[in-house]
Amino acid sequence: MKPAPFAYHRPTSVAEAVARLAEYDGAARVLAGGQSLVPMLNMRLWRPAALVDINELDELDDVRLDGHRITLGALVRYAALERSPLVAERLPLLARMVGHIGDRQVRNRGTVGGALAQADPTGELALACLVMGAVVTATGPGGTRRIPLSELYAGSYASTLEPDELLTAVEIPPQSRHVAFREVCRKHNDFAVLSVATTGDRDADGRWHDVRIGLGGVADTPVLAGAAAAAVTGTALDDADLEAAAAAALEVVDPPTDVRASAEYRRHLVPVHVRRALAELRAAPSR
Template sequence: MKAAYFSYHRPASVEEAVTYLDEYGGGARVIAGGQSLVPMMNMRLWRPLALVDINGIDELTHIRADGSATALGALVRYSTIERDPVVAERLPVLAHIVRYIGDRQVRNRGTIGGSLVQADPTGEMPLACLVLGAMVRVVGPEGVREIPLSELYEGSYAAALEPEELLTEIVFPASPQHFAFTEVTRRHNDFAVVSVLATGNRGADGRWRDVRIGLGGVADTPVLASAAGAALAGTDLADDAIRAAAELAVDVIDPPSDIRASAEYRRHLVPVHVRRVLTQLRDAPLQGETA
């Protein structure tokens, strides 16, 4: 099947893109990498009146250090994140986790902004940005809005953007010292059944602070197991503390049943992999050790 008829626009600036989106009154879609949009259009699940192609907007391709913060333009591609030295130094979580996304062809086209707007609850980038405490900037006819990742999603595949708004930038605070990540898939490069990301900072005395645990694939959106992370504050991540945190993590999930796994199986996997990731976080002597 082929896509239904649509108009095509290729703006040269953010302002021009927003103008097109506004003119169509919610009937236009933004295309960046097109990894999700094009298949949905070809199956006629989405029938936009127009596509607004933002690939010609150079101002959306930046990677910029700004004090302790790091900003990525919405058009930064996965393959760039994978190899960029600024990302490797300042956002090692992203540089690692991006390798779990699709295959080389997908990473050559897919963009970080497109992933966040797509709002796939199994997506690696939404999970990483949530755990890292990122904020997004969006531009619309009324100006610029800043939205924390924790407030970006209204549900599965539902980002809290107005139809005429364009996500332009993702801003990250200073990266945590340590992280660990794992995900369960049915086959290599498939969508995640369950994913777990943990970050934290370890003091000279071996005690941990700022522990954050994020879970993907277990609710309508990626979720933070805030109580589980808070329970680990000031601990040395001993086995008993890890087991208790893993049980607390189950309280924030509402897993679906789908073609990849049942809700019961996902519920079983969560504490198992939270324990494994936290153990890896504790035992890894260097930043960037992973499960």
């Protein structure tokens, strides 16, 4: 199939892009990498009145250090994250996870902003940004606002962005030194059945602090397993601590049943892979 007819705009500034979105009163869509949008158009599952192509907005296409924070422009491609020395040095979790996103073709075109605005509950980038405590910036007719990643999603494939707002950047604070990531897929580079991402720091006496555990694919949005993280904070991540965290992680899950897996199977996987991710974190060498 081919898309239904639509108007096409290619703005050269953020202000112009926002003005174009506002013209269509919620009936326009932003085109960045197009990895999700174009298939939906071709299947006519989405029939927007217009596309606003932001690929000319070079101001949104950089990875930079702002004080102690890393800022990722909305047009930064996954492939650029893979190659970035700054990401490798400062954002070890993102560096670890980005290679699990799609395949090489997807990573060459897919963008940071497009992935976060898509609000896919299985998306690796959304999970990474949640665990890292990221904040997105969005610009609309009324100005720019900052939205913590934990407040960006209203549900599965539903963000809290207004129809005339453009996600422009992601700000990420300093990160813990140690990370672990596990993902279950039916086949390589498929959509995730379940993802577990965890970060933390280890004191000289072997005790762990600032532990964060995030889960993808087990609810309408990626979620933080706060009780599970609390169960291991201040511990040496002994086997008993891992068991306690694995059990506590089930408190935040409400998994769906879909073509990839049943809710029962996803619920079974959660404690298994939380335990394994924490064991991987425990085994991480000092940095």
